[in-house]
Amino acid sequence: MIMPVVDIKAVSFSYPQSQKVFEDVNLSILKGDFLALIGPNGGGKTTLLKLMLGLLKPDQGIIRVLDNEPDHAGPNLGYVPQFASHIQDFPITVRQLVAQGRLNCGAHNFWLTPTDKIQIQQALVATGTDDLAERSLAQLSGGQKQRVLIARALAAEPQILLLDEPTAHLDTSSGLKIFDLLAKLNQQTTMIVVSHDLEVVSRYANKVVCVDHCLNWQPLKKMTNNPDARHR
Numbered sequence: 738m739i740m741p742v743v744d745i746k747a748v749s750f751s752y753p754q755s756q757k758v759f760e761d762v763n764l765s766i767l768k769g770d771f772l773a774l775i776g777p778n779g780g781g782k783t784t785l786l787k788l789m790l791g792l793l794k795p796d797q798g799i800i801r802v803l804d805n806e807p808d809h810a811g812p813n814l815g816y817v818p819q820f821a822s823h824i825q826d827f828p829i830t831v832r833q834l835v836a837q838g839r840l841n842c843g844a845h846n847f848w849l850t851p852t853d854k855i856q857i858q859q860a861l862v863a864t865g866t867d868d869l870a871e872r873s874l875a876q877l878s879g880g881q882k883q884r885v886l887i888a889r890a891l892a893a894e895p896q897i898l899l900l901d902e903p904t905a906h907l908d909t910s911s912g913l914k915i916f917d918l919l920a921k922l923n924q925q926t927t928m929i930v931v932s933h934d935l936e937v938v939s940r941y942a943n944k945v946v947c948v949d950h951c952l953n954w955q956p957l958k959k960m961t962n963n964p965d966a967r968h969r
């Protein structure tokens with residue numbers, strides 16, 4: 738039997754003094770999956786990501802990430818949060834932001850080891866942002882910033898990458914470029930991506946789960962006739 742990289746069993750969760758977001762949900766994600774989480778606003782997609790990251794704890798049930806507690810997965814679990822507009826004015830270069838991705842890997846007080854520096858450079862190259870490395874973050878376009886946020890997550894060499902609406906603020910062409918990048922990175926890294934764009938999702942994901950307080954698998958073949966769609 739193949740061991741899931743993320744295993745969610747009989748999980749229930751509510752925020753304090755709020756209605757239940759999830760009751761008794763189950764989900765298994767396998768190594769190499771490109772899993773898309775779709776669903777209506779407020780359905781629980783971000784909450785599900787936070788449960789997988791160990792930022793929230795289930796009221797009931799079990800979540801295992803790489804056969805461990807989620808908050809013990811450390812740098813194996815990378816996270817690209819929803820595009821945060823407040824980062825745009827930070828007086829920081831692209832390389833400095835990507836270097837933050839190494840902080841969880843033992844780099845302290847920005848004292849970077851030669852290995853840290855190599856991983857930062859590799860993340861910049863993998864995301865096509867190496868030629869932007871010395872530029873200020875504030876000077877970049879939305880699509881370039883999104884790539885830099887992905888580079889920051891990649892710098893930690895995660896086995897699993899979680900992305901919360903990585904193309905929400907991008908035009909169609911820039912969004913497709915980001916998904917092309919994610920598909921390339923998916924050769925090494927399991928992808929879990931929240932998206933509202935069904936057409937794009939059907940083209941890139943091999944599994945789709947609709948999150949609406951419960952988790953429903955969507956049969957991809959019925960979602961698209963696109964011959965390029967990846968069905969694994």
Ligand SMILES: Nc1ncnc2c1ncn2[C@@H]1O[C@H](COP(=O)(O)OP(=O)(O)OP(=O)(O)O)[C@@H](O)[C@H]1O
Pocket residue numbers: 752753755758776777778779780781782783784785948
């Ligand atoms: N910190 C919080 N405290 C209380 N309730 C919350 C909190 N965060 C989210 N919720 C509620 O939990 C539910 C799920 O929210 P969540 O953000 O996970 O949905 P989502 O599917 O990611 O939505 P969207 O597509 O709008 O980003 C919503 O009803 C939301 O109001």
